[in-house]
Each structure stands twice: as structure tokens, then as C-alpha cells.
Amino acid sequence: MAGYHFGWWDRDGFEIDADPGKSLRAALVIASAAACSGGPVDAASAGAAVELVHNFTLVHDDIMDRDLTRRGRPTVWSVWGITDAMLLGDALQALAVRTAVEGCAKHIAAEVVSRLAATMVELCRGQQEDCAFETREGITVNDYLQMVAGKTGALMGCSCALGACCAGADAETVSAMDAFGRRLGLAFQFTDDLLGIWGQPRLSGKPVGNDVKRRKRSLPVVAAIESGTSAGLELAWMFDAEHPLDAEDADRAVELIERAGGRAYTERQAEQQVRRALAELPDRLVTEDLMILAQGVWGREK
């Protein structure tokens, strides 16, 4: 099931060449290590560990969200059922810890595992809030930002911090890399939210209009509702109704989000977070690789 999820195998275990995902978090670990003069080999286990954590959450999130496709293929739970998919996620979480503790240099293994475990608790908190938002009214932009800090910011902060750790950086540098990664994480989620509404299903591998139909309170929606415009008010009314949104409702909702300024606001916020992430990082750490990754977080189409 893990090999299937990572795009290496089909459901019968035969090798295929499907989309394995971006491995952005592993790339951040390696690039952050390099920014602190560390080699890729020393950071490889930490990179694998954060990818295992990320994929454990994807497998479980797909169950919670009842998502049928991921990277253009049926999700693990939709092929093998909820029980097996839960257990795969549990095992991937355990394997992340095992990879970190057994693969990292002895003198940093405990710190790497400690950061990883604290991050996983934050991830659970963020995902819990995200799911709770679907049935809660009156979500503000601030509520949303706190949720995203856990759901997406924590692991990208952890990725950059672990890269620095593996390179033997001092505590101050590790903290700076953590803050950098957390900002990138926000920009990443804002972009994800945009793609969830205006993305190309062909590129994202996710069905179109999904987020709106299930009335997901992503940043464009929350910002539109808080805008105080008439479009925002109509949108708030649609999102607070009991019945699910059909395709026609969803089209109308997308139009309202755009008219209320939710799209432009989110695009601006994504760009700003990337700019601030880079601006706040000590100059000596701003490498070309980190800049390319940071720009990619914001400008991506999938």
C-alpha cells in the first residue's frame, strides 16, 4: 500500500511510473542543510523522515475528508478500505521516527526525533481544527491562520530546522530556519487553497470545485466572507445553509469569492509570506536553492 501511495507500484504490486508527489519537504531539508554548509548525505534520513510524516498525514487526511483521488489516482482507503489505510498511516508515522532515529548521526538523533514528534502533535491539532471548521460558523481569518500554522506551517518549519540541525548549525540558526519554513508553509497552504478552487484538475490530480462543494472554509472563502461586501454576505449565507452545494451553487460561490476579493487577497498574502520569509532569513542563509524552492511554493500549478 505504501508503494502504491508513493506512485511506485500499481495496486497489484507491479512497478509503474506514477506521480510520486513533489517531495518539497525533503528538498527543503536538503537545501536548508546546504545553506548551513551541510552535505546531502547527512540530511538524507531527516529528509526521508519528514516525507514519511507528510505522507502519513495524507493517507489519514484522505480518509477523514473522504477524498477519492490523490495525485490523479484512487486514494489508498478507496482501494483497500479504511482499516488498512489507517494502519498504513500509523505504520508510516512509526517508520518516520525509526528512519530519523536510526539514520541520523548519534549526537543529533534525539533532537531530530524530538522536533519531529512535537511537529506531529501540532499537525494533528491543525488537522483537527481544519475538520472542525467544516461544521463551525463564523470562522475568522485569524482562526484560519492558527489552523494553518499547525496543519501546514509546522512540518515545513520542521523540515528547514532539521536541515540546519543535520548540518550542525547553532540553536539560533535552527530557529531562524524554522521560522523561514513556517512562513513558506503558510504561503504553500494559501496557494493550495487557490488551487483547490481555481486549479487545473489535470495538473493538481484533484477533482474541480471539490473544496467549494464541501464548503471548505479556506482562505479565499474566509477572507471573502470577512470583506463586508455584498458578495461576501451572499457567500456567508450560502456557506451557512444546511444543504450541500450542487454544481450550480458552487459556480455561483466561486464567482462571489472572486468578486468579494477573496482570490486577490489570498494571492497577495501568499506572495507576501514568501517575500517576508526570505527577507527575515539572515543573508548568509539565503541560497539560490532556497530561493527557487520558496518561489516554487508560491507560483506552482500543482
Place this chain on the structure above:
Amino acid sequence: MAGYHFGWWDRDGFEIDADPGKSLRAALVIASAAACSGGPVDAASAGAAVELVHNFTLVHDDIMDRDLTRRGRPTVWSVWGITDAMLLGDALQALAVRTAVEGCAKHIAAEVVSRLAATMVELCRGQQEDCAFETREGITVNDYLQMVAGKTGALMGCSCALGACCAGADAETVSAMDAFGRRLGLAFQFTDDLLGIWGQPRLSGKPVGNDVKRRKRSLPVVAAIESGTSAGLELAWMFDAEHPLDAEDADRAVELIERAGGRAYTERQAEQQVRRALAELPDRLVTEDLMILAQGVWGREK
């Protein structure tokens, strides 16, 4: 949710005094440490960590098995839903690792975490097999034993091994304690299987006849079917049928298991595993506390 699950709070967060579970695994950690001349304080974090692992699996297993009660109270998923219960389990797994890595002495933290993570992977494998057995025909006693080694043996072995680790024992002693705990784990599961059919719901906190109604292939059942007796054949036929068992079927099945010798076989196996566990442990490690715990695994009523 965690406080509720551990019996500390009611669902609204008010303190109550409900059954917190046996904490057998934590007791094994402490008693194993003591057998290796280690104090309880040095082993406390490892004890807490194995309890967190155990409870993470309980919270997730209850979802997979659709169990409505645990320790005489509604299960977490039946109160808060599947999503929140999944996330609680995920967070408890992460907290187990965090407790181990941050609470154990620096020079053993990596080994403790490494054993814990490897054990969690074994647990997932065992639980996966257990669930798969419900829809698979022709399960043999050997299939069953392999499943139980992962599902129950691994964590009890890990508990005893971690106690030894925390006491600074040598690798050979740690291995001996691991083997001891694994045997106890088998006896524990055999006894659990007996209680799942003949236990007092008042004591066990689980509904009567549950295991039989859902055609769970526990040791008494598998042994009865393998017995070659006419009762075993009739039982095999009942368990292979498509329709679920009603109360009358279940009563008949229980009678058949007993007549085919499944109950007596399982009782004998549980006793034997405990006896062998103690017999194979080096004499210097067989303390009174470990003997009491070992006897309790086998003779318990809940």
C-alpha cells in the same frame, strides 16, 4: 478526548473516577527495570511511552472494530466521531515518542525510541492481519500465533526490554527480557480471547458474545476448527457462512467451541506460555513482582 479515554474526565472535561485500564505494560517496564536493579524514576518515561502507544492502538482499534464500549464507557469515536478519534490516536503515537525521547536519559533515548518505533510497525502488521482474518477462511493456529506475536507480543516484549534498557542492562539481558515479555503477551492475548467469549461483561467492560457474533477467529475458535471433531466441523461451517451470527447462533457456536476443546486448549496454552516465560528467564531476573504480574496476565477476569 485523551483525558476521557484514560478515565480521568467525562466527555465535558469534568473530573471523574472511571476505570483507567490496568497499566500492565507500564508495570512491566517498572518491574523489569527493578529486576535489573534499576529504579522506577529512571524507567518512568519509558513506562508512560508504552502506555501511550498501547492507548493509541486502542483508540484506533475501536474505530476499525466499530466497538461501542471500552472499559464500560462509550469509545472515543462513538462520542466524537471517527475523524477526531483518528487524530487523537495519531497524537498519542507522537506523544509516546516525545515522552520517550525527552524523558529518558540521554545515552539510552535513541535506543528506547528505536525499539518503540520498530514495535509500532509490528503492532500495525499484527492488527492488519487480525482484521484481515475476519474475512479470510482457513486461518490456522500458526497464522493466528504469528498475528498475535505482532498485535500483542511485540509491545509487551518491548515493555520488558525497555525496563531493562532504562536500568542500564547489557544487550543479552535486554533480549532475554524482550523474549519473556513476548511470551507473556501471547498468554495475555489467549486470556483475552477466553474473556471475549466466556468473560463477565460486568468485569471486562465489553458486551457479551461480541467476539463470536462478529465471527472473530480467536484462538479458541481456530483451535476448535482445527480439532477435527464433529463439533469443530459444524463450527467451521457456521464461521464460513455469509450471514452474520444472531444470538441463538452465537450460543450454539460457544457450545461447539467448548465441545471441540477450543476452550481447554486455549487455557492450557495460556498457562504454558506463562510457565515457559518464567522458566526461560535467567534466575537472577525472576523477581516476585514479575512473577505476580506474569500470574496476573493468565488468571485475570478483566
